[in-house]
Amino acid sequence: MITRETLKSLPPGVVAPGYDLAAVRPGIVHFGVGNFFRAHEALYVEKILKDDPNWAIVGVGLTDSDRSKKKAEEFRRQDCLYSLTETAPSGQSTISVIGCLRDYLLAPADPEAVLERLSDPSIRIVSMTITEGGYNIDETTGEFDLDDAAVRQDLETPERPSTIFGYVVEGLRRRRAAESKAFTVMSCDNLRHNGNVARKAFLGFAKACDPELAQWIEDNATFPNGMVDRITPTVSAATVRKLNAASGLHDDLPLVAEDFTQWVLEDRFADGRPPLEKSGVQFVDDVTDYEYVKIRMLNAAHVLLAFPAVLLGYEHIDEAVNDPDLKALDLAFLNRDVIPTLKAPPGMTLEGYRDSVLSRFSNPAMADQTLRIASDGSSKIQVFWTDTIRKALQNKGDLTRIAFGMAAYLEMLRGVNEKGESYKHSEPTFKDRQKALAKADDFESALQLPSFDPWRDLDTSALDAKVVAFRKQLRAEGVRATLRSLGL
Numbered sequence: 269m270i271t272r273e274t275l276k277s278l279p280p281g282v283v284a285p286g287y288d289l290a291a292v293r294p295g296i297v298h299f300g301v302g303n304f305f306r307a308h309e310a311l312y313v314e315k316i317l318k319d320d321p322n323w324a325i326v327g328v329g330l331t332d333s334d335r336s337k338k339k340a341e342e343f344r345r346q347d348c349l350y351s352l353t354e355t356a357p358s359g360q361s362t363i364s365v366i367g368c369l370r371d372y373l374l375a376p377a378d379p380e381a382v383l384e385r386l387s388d389p390s391i392r393i394v395s396m397t398i399t400e401g402g403y404n405i406d407e408t409t410g411e412f413d414l415d416d417a418a419v420r421q422d423l424e425t426p427e428r429p430s431t432i433f434g435y436v437v438e439g440l441r442r443r444r445a446a447e448s449k450a451f452t453v454m455s456c457d458n459l460r461h462n463g464n465v466a467r468k469a470f471l472g473f474a475k476a477c478d479p480e481l482a483q484w485i486e487d488n489a490t491f492p493n494g495m496v497d498r499i500t501p502t503v504s505a506a507t508v509r510k511l512n513a514a515s516g517l518h519d520d521l522p523l524v525a526e527d528f529t530q531w532v533l534e535d536r537f538a539d540g541r542p543p544l545e546k547s548g549v550q551f552v553d554d555v556t557d558y559e560y561v562k563i564r565m566l567n568a569a570h571v572l573l574a575f576p577a578v579l580l581g582y583e584h585i586d587e588a589v590n591d592p593d594l595k596a597l598d599l600a601f602l603n604r605d606v607i608p609t610l611k612a613p614p615g616m617t618l619e620g621y622r623d624s625v626l627s628r629f630s631n632p633a634m635a636d637q638t639l640r641i642a643s644d645g646s647s648k649i650q651v652f653w654t655d656t657i658r659k660a661l662q663n664k665g666d667l668t669r670i671a672f673g674m675a676a677y678l679e680m681l682r683g684v685n686e687k688g689e690s691y692k693h694s695e696p697t698f699k700d701r702q703k704a705l706a707k708a709d710d711f712e713s714a715l716q717l718p719s720f721d722p723w724r725d726l727d728t729s730a731l732d733a734k735v736v737a738f739r740k741q742l743r744a745e746g747v748r749a750t751l752r753s754l755g756l
């Protein structure tokens with residue numbers, strides 16, 4: 269356990285918060301205090317608290333699982349302090365104790381405490397990392413899904429919410445009633461135009477709840493778009509031991525991230541913002557080109573690597589990218605399918621970005637799990653691959669790599685690798701029908717999964733036929749022989 273006492277005598281080389289913990293005040297509420305948030309937004313905020321102490325963060329967890337309760341308990345015991353080890357592919361590390369998280373609330377245990385924070389005018393930003401699939405947008409209609417059971421419940425009892433939509437909108441309702449200002453809703457998820465998606469989700473909920481309130485939110489809150497980037501793996505018990513052995517701390521919540529980090533953000537804040545430009549945030553008028561490059565190159569290549577890697581039995585991404593056949597797949601996909609249809613943002617070359625992405629994947633200190641990257645594959649395919657697939661279909665381009673990727677994804681859903689070992693893969697958006705499709709015995713049914721909906725308005729017959737053929741080949745010959753037949 270680490271506490272404020274620990275800060276008085278940190279082991280050599282461990283960097284302490286550069287400000288007085290007692291002097292900072294919360295200005296941000298963050299939903300979804302996962303490892304990515306703790307290594308990304310939290311670090312940018314950490315670095316500016318010495319310049320402006322009004323932006324400490326209150327974390328909120330929305331789930332009531334035993335895991336969430338344990339995490340809340342650990343945060344409480346450690347006074348929300350934790351250590352972050354940033355490690356370069358060369359192995360060079362920096363270790364810091366992060367102090368900007370000043371409180372952690374488990375919403376189901378005390379919903380009113382969360383609502384009080386959200387209605388407090390000193391909270392000026394509400395940020396979130398709730399995953400790509402977490403915005404409850406119906407991919408077919410492109411609208412907020414009012415049919416979701418939890419959303420329906422929150423619409424019936426808006427004063428006692430359970431979803432993030434219910435909390436945020438009730439918080440804003442109370443602020444309007446108190447004639448306080450609205451806050452900025454800042455999505456930090458890996459979505460194209462994450463601010464617009466958040467806007468659609470929260471306004472969709474608010475309109476169904478109270479149209480006048482929705483109008484007030486539209487007029488007063490802002491939803492900046494941002495591109496976020498930092499590889500932050502899940503921390504296993506073995507990694508906890510390794511990190512603590514290297515730092516000399518006894519941290520129950522340590523985490524590791526790569527040394528690379530990027531945050532490109534639109535400067536549209538409803539009621540001020542931290543001076544994040546001082547900690548490296550790039551403020552731009554339009555994040556579109558940055559988002560496209562990140563999502564269509566890094567994230568798309570990440571999942572394309574992970575699906576066959578899981579089938580081959582690789583546990584970690586660095587092992588997968590060091591496999592020449594898998595690396596050739598990622599390279600061919602980036603060079604032939606993605607780069608020719610992308611525009612480089614100012615100051616970047618796509619070839620340089622490609623090389624840095626592959627080098628980042630090879631960072632062994634991450635021990636980043638192939639199953640972490642492959643998880644929620646259905647949402648990720650939709651977000652990361654759609655533009656590339658649509659362009660290939662529209663241009664009648666070469667569908668080889670894409671069809672192979674889709675086939676590998678579907679084979680991976682079966683839950684057994686080529687060594688005969690089973691693994692636990694998670695698809696949180698799948699309901700019973702999708703689970704049944706994923707496990708269907710034939711090779712075609714799974715093509716009806718929503719994962720592949722975003723290009724169904726185009727002629728997909730050639731693509732579908734190729735996917736089915738690759739599934740058969742994968743089953744008959746295995747991943748390696750199939751990869752080698754692709755002419756990469």
Ligand code: CS2
Binds near residue numbers: 458500570642648
């Ligand atoms: C990964 C991301 O989940 C995924 O599919 O590609 O978590 C990735 O590590 C981050 O987007 C890096 O910024």
